Amino acid sequence: MSVVGKDLQMRRQLVRGSATVLTAAGITALLGARGAALAQKRTGNAGQDVGVLNAAIALEHEGIAAYTIAAGSGLLQPAVVKIGVTFRGHHQRHRDELIKVVTALGGKPAAAKSDAEYATALNAAALKNQTDVLRLALKLERGAANAYLGLIPSLATADRHQLVARMAGDEAFHAAILGNALGDPIPTDGLMFGA
Amino acid sequence: MWRPHSCGAAVAGMVVALLLQAIPAAAQSPVRTPPSAAAAAAAGDATRGEQLYQSRCGACHSLDANRVGPRHRNVFGRRVAAVPDFHYSAALRKRTFTWDAATLDRWLENPGALVPGTTMGFRVSSAQDRADIIAYLRDHSAPSSP
Numbered sequence A: 001m002s003v004v005g006k007d008l009q010m011r012r013q014l015v016r017g018s019a020t021v022l023t024a025a026g027i028t029a030l031l032g033a034r035g036a037a038l039a040q041k042r043t044g045n046a047g048q049d050v051g052v053l054n055a056a057i058a059l060e061h062e063g064i065a066a067y068t069i070a071a072g073s074g075l076l077q078p079a080v081v082k083i084g085v086t087f088r089g090h091h092q093r094h095r096d097e098l099i100k101v102v103t104a105l106g107g108k109p110a111a112a113k114s115d116a117e118y119a120t121a122l123n124a125a126a127l128k129n130q131t132d133v134l135r136l137a138l139k140l141e142r143g144a145a146n147a148y149l150g151l152i153p154s155l156a157t158a159d160r161h162q163l164v165a166r167m168a169g170d171e172a173f174h175a176a177i178l179g180n181a182l183g184d185p186i187p188t189d190g191l192m193f194g195a
Numbered sequence B: 001m002w003r004p005h006s007c008g009a010a011v012a013g014m015v016v017a018l019l020l021q022a023i024p025a026a027a028q029s030p031v032r033t034p035p036s037a038a039a040a041a042a043a044g045d046a047t048r049g050e051q052l053y054q055s056r057c058g059a060c061h062s063l064d065a066n067r068v069g070p071r072h073r074n075v076f077g078r079r080v081a082a083v084p085d086f087h088y089s090a091a092l093r094k095r096t097f098t099w100d101a102a103t104l105d106r107w108l109e110n111p112g113a114l115v116p117g118t119t120m121g122f123r124v125s126s127a128q129d130r131a132d133i134i135a136y137l138r139d140h141s142a143p144s145s146p
Helices: A003-017 A024-043 A046-071 A078-104 A115-121 A130-154 A158-182 B007-028 B037-042 B046-057 B101-109 B127-139
Strands: none
Touching (some): A046 A115, A078 A130, A130 A158, B046 B127, B101 B127
């Protein structure tokens, strides 16, 4: 079953649970605090995760906008534009997967800002050539890989851990390509992302 | 310059570079005695903190622009959820504490433990890394900040 499928099933179970004997209060009465803790572990902290995953959606919105702005900047060679558009597609897939999970958990997905707002926040006006654009993209991709790895402990379920870990892998892939394009040296130590 | 259609050559170059770099890196690695956790936390390295800030925090934060998270310049001494043009979570808006070394350390270690319901899920597990990032943020705050 997919991550979204499991979350949908979990949500239906939560909704049904309000009309059955086994409410959280009932579990507590029957099994005490340990039973409630086990129930919480099973269902996950949906409210907390909606907020954290919405921040991730906001991150993906910014990444999508960054590649759109870069593609239209006139600073990139056509082959580089093509690769950037492919990377943007990866971020759109991330956004869509995160939106599915947030929606399944009963949350409202974070909305995107305008490209002009992202351009201002990223100081796109300071980009003067292809190297500048690639350097910014590398910074964002490296940061995104680290961000996803760093929020894994804050998510409640293994399915969500796996989803963001997969996205961290994509970001690390992007960072490797961009670092190679810029001629950056290969890091000498392992465990180069996360902490 | 990057040549997108020469991936095989690029990978071969990466492997050669890795092999060439591995030997001197191993031979020249200095032996360092790690400081105690308490000493490290007290003496954060702002230079290393800048590198960590860019690589760990930079996906969502900047010093001077609101992005996924609020801007960070002058965060020391600032009341929580006080950047006027940033939309904070309800959980953060309800709080009243001030950002200082202690609250930033607890925040970076586990934001959800300090402020349940926050949308920031990113954690920095290493006390030294937190101290270094905090030292960097202190360097970019007003001198009178705590």
